[in-house]
Amino acid sequence: MDLELYKENIIEHYKHPANKGSLEKVTFRDLNPLCGDELSVYLDIVDGFVKDVKFDGQGCAISIAAMSMLTEKVKGMSVENVKSLRNEDVLQLLGIPISHTRMKCAMLSLRVVQGGLDC
């Protein structure tokens, strides 16, 4: 039974995600084509930096853990640096092997956060 996917910190981020909540209005929302996950991000950008970030929505352990970890990372980052984040960076944050199918769950976070920068 190989369940490295559900290491303690993943479950922890899923059950108690960082930055869960909302700001004034939703910046960007997207759905996972592997249906069942939807995330909304609230971005407060001041002088080209992410001053505050919150997220809301429903999703699986991977999508929520990824979003939780990603929002922790981008808080305080410059917009330029957030824009240059890649899939590999999210994978590194998660630190677990992700299957081809679950990749969509992990990458939803990046799509939503970077999508929010264009709004």
Added chain:
Amino acid sequence: MFPILKDGLVYLDSAATTQKPQRVIDRINKYYSEENANVHRGIYTLSEVATIAYEDSRDKVASFIGCSSEEVIFTKGTTESLNLLTKCLELQEGDEVVLSVMEHHSNLVPWQQLTKKGIVVKFIPLKGFELDMEAAAKLITSKTRIVSIVHMSNVLGVINDIQRLADLVHFNGGLLIVDGAQSIAHMPINVKDLDCDFFAFSAHKMYGPTGVGVLYGRKELLNGMEPFMFGGDMIKEVKLSGSTWNDLPHKFEAGTPNIAGVIGLGEAVDYLSELGMEKVMKDEEELVTYFLSKLPVSGVKLIGPISGRGGVFSFTVEGIHPHDVSEIMNSFNIAVRAGHHCAMPLMKELGVNGTTRVSFGIYTTKEDVDKFFSALEKVKEVFNGS
């Protein structure tokens, strides 16, 4: 018998697609190795052999669902069959089409396209996990040209009262279309008994190959409809100025068909006919009862009725997302499905963000059900500790 299952895979996703018996696989191989030729055209032996095999499959399907052969149209699948109807049934501005909120996207999205032409689409709501038949009786009026309903829900497993809907719509002068994608493999189907005007299903959900399906339509109706696709084989005569159409069913089968697929479907029909659909249904009923007896599991909620149902079970696990349930099930070599099951409006109606779904096939055993419930406990352990 089912080669994919020989290594102990517990396959509980037959509602998505069924595994194939060796004889269906062999039949398709035989077609390509010994019988392959284009149909309806050649005057040489091989073409005749192919044509006979193809048309024999049509006869088998007709016999399987209780209609005549010219009323069996081969399509790419249920989705194409339903799309064909939205294109070829003549509807006008103000006409009403009644669907239900539990419809699969394939029996919903195509009808939505008609609203652009001023056709009104209405939805029968749920009462619990069943169709609200009182509401249906109010929604189906003399303005209702079409009622298009799923026979057995791929989410809830509920089996809808098609005959009652037929009464309602026919009384009002409309037509009844039935989405039989799930029901075809779970119970005997007789389209005359169901009293439906059209019935659609796919081969791959009844132990046949992918890429082929059926649309049954009452002869008088099909005769009055214009074709869906145009080109070779569906014509009688072609001049530069225009063309005339072939007779039924060929009028609706343009181009070279999925010959191997149709022949594979015929073999699947033979397989099921030999087993007997009454027996298939009875065996499944026993397994359904067994599953339900094991179901009361803390934190697990069945999304569907307890009775009047087939072997398709959607459920939620408190605090654990369907993706994660499925992932952990997979680590036990158990295949279940997670998500919306192509029924987003139904999910919204039910107030759930997706479910995990278990569905039975002919090969599903009590041991499979036991293994599932065992794994379900492990799923809970991963997230909640033992």
